[in-house]
Amino acid sequence: MNSHEVRIHIDSNSDIVTARQKGREIASQLGFTSTDLTLIATAISELARNIVLYAQEGEIILTVAEEGARRGIGVVARDDGPGIIDVERALQEGFSTSRSFGMGLSGVRRLVDDFKIISEVGSGTTVSVKKWK
Amino acid sequence: MQVPILKQSDYLIASIQAALTDADLLQLRDALVTQVGTFRSRGVIVDVTALDVMDSFAVRTLRDLAHMIRLRGAETVIVGIQPEVAFAMVQLGLTLEGVSTALDLEEGLAYLDKKIKAISSSTKEGRS
Numbered sequence: 234m235n236s237h238e239v240r241i242h243i244d245s246n247s248d249i250v251t252a253r254q255k256g257r258e259i260a261s262q263l264g265f266t267s268t269d270l271t272l273i274a275t276a277i278s279e280l281a282r283n284i285v286l287y288a289q290e291g292e293i294i295l296t297v298a299e300e301g302a303r304r305g306i307g308v309v310a311r312d313d314g315p316g317i318i319d320v321e322r323a324l325q326e327g328f329s330t331s332r333s334f335g336m337g338l339s340g341v342r343r344l345v346d347d348f349k350i351i352s353e354v355g356s357g358t359t360v361s362v363k364k365w366k
Numbered sequence: 367m368q369v370p371i372l373k374q375s376d377y378l379i380a381s382i383q384a385a386l387t388d389a390d391l392l393q394l395r396d397a398l399v400t401q402v403g404t405f406r407s408r409g410v411i412v413d414v415t416a417l418d419v420m421d422s423f424a425v426r427t428l429r430d431l432a433h434m435i436r437l438r439g440a441e442t443v444i445v446g447i448q449p450e451v452a453f454a455m456v457q458l459g460l461t462l463e464g465v466s467t468a469l470d471l472e473e474g475l476a477y478l479d480k481k482i483k484a485i486s487s488s489t490k491e492g493r494s
Contacts, residue, residue: 246388253419254385271418271450275458278421282388340422340458 237297241281243312244290249281252293259295260306265366273306273364276344280310280360283337288314288357298363305346305365310358317352324350369394371401376408377478379471382416388423395431402440409478410435413471415446425460432465441481443467445474 239259241252256277257270265273277293284291291312298307317323324338338360342348347363367390372379378401380394398410412428414420420428432442443466447455455461466481468474 250385250387257418268450268453271448271454272457274419275421275454278419278423279458282421282423337422340460343457343459344454 239295241293241295242290243281243284243293243310246282246285249278249285252281252295253277256293256295256306256308259297260364263297263304263306263366265306265364269364269366272344273308276341276362276364277308279337279341279344280308280362283358283360284310284312284314288312291357298365300365303365305363307361307363308345309362310360312359313357316354316356316358317350318354320350320352323352369397371397373401373405373407376482377411377475378402378405378407378409379411379413381413384416385418386424388427391424391427395427395434398431399434399438402435402438407440408482409440410442411471411474411478412442412444413446413474414444414451415448415470417451418448420447420451420455420460422458422460425455425462429462429465432462441466441478441485443474443477445469445471 239255241248241255243252253274257274260270260273281293291310294309296307298305341362345362345364349361352358367384367386369380369382378398380398402410428444435442444462445468447467466477468477
């Protein structure tokens with residue numbers, strides 16, 4: 234199951250919809266509750282929108298996550314965009330540089346169980362999140 | 367996907383049928399803000415029952431839509447936010463502050479009837 238992954242290229246606002254629908258589909262196959270399905274789809278939507286807004290293009294990679302007995306869904310949002318200068322600040326409540334769209338990364342962090350971000354100025358950003366069943 | 371807008375007496379009803387892209391949402395906002403003038407509507411209902419995700423962009427666009435329509439002299443009510451969607455919105459810290467909501471279309475219509483009657487009677491009192 235670990236080898237199972239779905240990659241969605243993101244470069245327009247219709248890709249945001251495709252990514253979140255695909256994520257919902259995979260999470261549904263894993264047996265998540267309908268509330269969790271909505272949280273997962275919403276998190277993917279926010280991550281994909283960050284790509285379109287800040288990097289113009291990138292990809293969303295959806296995987297089945299396994300750790301011991303537990304299973305879940307993994308979502309990686311990757312881009313080669315400008316990167317984030319101050320990651321700590323980007324994770325603060327309500328922080329957003331782009332015309333104050335929503336809650337940004339701090340909101341996504343609240344929707345998932347594991348949250349990791351690696352960003353380098355000039356070479357891009359990778360956000361990896363997991364939600365366990 | 368374009369959202370159909372129905373005109374019913376003094377109201378416009380936009381019934382979202384499927385997932386909307388950001389561009390679709392902006393198109394809906396602009397269409398309603400324009401049509402409120404074209405049809406001299408007093409109220410607008412946006413039915414979001416079919417939306418399985420309301421992320422920051424969707425919430426912001428609906429909030430803007432309601433505020434713009436108020437500036438045009440009409441009232442907006444958002445109806446049909448699903449329980450899971452409400453949960454996700456709260457988790458994400460998204461609010462629809464200053465925007466009226468109702469459980470479903472029926473409640474939304476009842477709300478507008480009451481609100482608009484109250485507005486027109488207070489205007490009459492003001493004149494006398």
